[in-house]
Amino acid sequence: MTAAAVAHLVRAGLLVYLGGEVEFPDVHPDQVNTLARRRDLPALLDRHVPLGPAQSARRLGVRRVDFDAAVRLGFLSPVGTVEIDYKSHGGWTTVPLYSTFPVGLVC
Structure with missing residues (x-):
């Protein structure tokens, strides 16, 4: 997942941004793991990009x-x-x- 995709998911409220650099966003690893297991992840990305x-x-x-x-x-x-x-x-x-x-x- 690219930094841009992470930023879109943060703006959509699906991930919490913990700060850091724009190119290397820092998000909670448990949230990323939970989101990655979702079957509708491609649809979520498609909806929020x-x-x-x-x-x-x-x-x-x-x-x-x-x-x-x-x-x-x-x-x-x-x-x-x-x-x-x-x-x-x-x-x-x-x-x-x-x-x-x-x-x-x-x-």
């Missing part, structure tokens, strides 16, 4: 233009952003991330 706009539109089963309209109308708002370096397209781009839980509620 934010998606980009194209991924969110695909999850909803709508066209990207329809998803963009829902964002523009205020039905959905980003929960974070990520910087991506598109070297072949001119440099860094900020991509908004959307939580899959509210995205699923819009359906």
Whole structure:
């Protein structure tokens, strides 16, 4: 499990963050063991990891233009952003991330 996945699970309230470095999050080992034994762990990760706009539109089963309209109308708002370096397209781009839980509620 990556540090990013652990951070998403902490924000979802499934793990307690004990402090430490961002790249090496410190969480309670018993909680990790309990969570790792859950059969629905992939679904939990899928539910709590934010998606980009194209991924969110695909999850909803709508066209990207329809998803963009829902964002523009205020039905959905980003929960974070990520910087991506598109070297072949001119440099860094900020991509908004959307939580899959509210995205699923819009359906």
